[in-house]
Amino acid sequence: MDFLNKILSVPLEQLPFYLVVLVIAFTVHEFSHAYFANKFGDPTAKLLGRVTLNPAVHFDLLGIILLLIAGFGWARPVPVNRDNFKSPRLMGVVVSAAGPLSNFFLAVIGTFIYSLLISTGVLASISNEKLLEAIMMFFQLFGLMNFFLFLFNLIPLPPLDGYRIVEDLVPRRVRGKLQQVEQWSVFIFLLILFIPVLQRYTISPLYQLARDLYYHFMQVFLHILS
Template sequence: MEFLDQLLFYPLERLPFFLIALIIAFTVHEFSHAYFANKLGDPTAKLLGRVTLNPAVHFDFLGIFLLLIAGFGWARPVPVNRANFSNPRRDSVIVSAAGPLSNLLLAIAGCLIYGALYQLGAIDAMSNERAVDAVHIFFDTFIVLNFFLFLFNLIPLPPLDGYRILVELVPRRVGAKLQSVEQWSILVFLLIILIPGFQNYTIRPMYETAYSLSVFFLNLFTALFGG
């Protein structure tokens, strides 16, 4: 058990709650990409069965493994053919932004539900202390994880959504130059994220920011339902 605690990025006692939250977060994130791509005219993801909330079609086991031990990872990317869009630059930004924004909405919805349950006394009314602890741990995990995924995916480096948004927003000439060095940018990104010393300046600050956001919105919604 001690070995697992040292190996995993996330505390072992919270791992079941983390995995449940992760399944929801990753599934909704990838579904959002696929849904908006299809709505905007690209049926690629739909033809591959990706416009679904079935977690099995969205999971990448290497990405999940790395998330557990390194604090970052990925789901199976949704294929997008921007040539099918009526306005490729605008629609590509919408599709790319849909994933991170879905995590932001999940986090805020989690804060709203958690705040309501707390202020209405539904959690305190539970007779089983272990069940009360489980509810607290799940919502804490779910909310912070989704805020983190929102922030992490907006980093403007490949292969993240933030990079895809950046490439479409900058002038075409600049975007072409970015894409020409994309493979090297991915390597640099992985090295920065994977080297333990750098995590204190990359992954951990984002988790701290995600936690701060969760505190802010929980205070907001508990005050709303309490007053």
């Protein structure tokens, strides 16, 4: 147990909740990319069996292991061929944005359900302390993690969705220049993840913003439901 606590980036007692939350968040995120790509005329993801909510299809084992150990990771990217779209740039933006937005909507829905459980007195009526703690931990992690994934994936660095959105929005000449330095952007992204000083000014503010969004929506929903 001590060994696991040392190598994991999350407390061991929270690990099952993190895994469940990430299974849902990553699966819906990648499904959203695949669904809209197929809807707009690109069958690539559908032919590979990615238009599904089956978690096994979307998960990357190494990405999950690194997420638990290093605090970051990834799911299996959905392949998209923009040349199959009628409006490649516009539909490319929608397909790229679908993933982060799915996490935003999951966060809002989860926070609303949690607020509903609180305002209706359902949580207060649970006498089993461990069950109560488990429910509270799940919904808190669900809201916070999905808000964070929404913000994190909008960072305009490859391989994140934010970069693909910028790539489709900028003029072609700018897009060509971006592609020339894309390989270096990946190194910048990795440096941000691994160097604590850079994390302090990039990832840490995103965590704080995710918390702010979570508590803001909690307050709004509790006010509406009271």
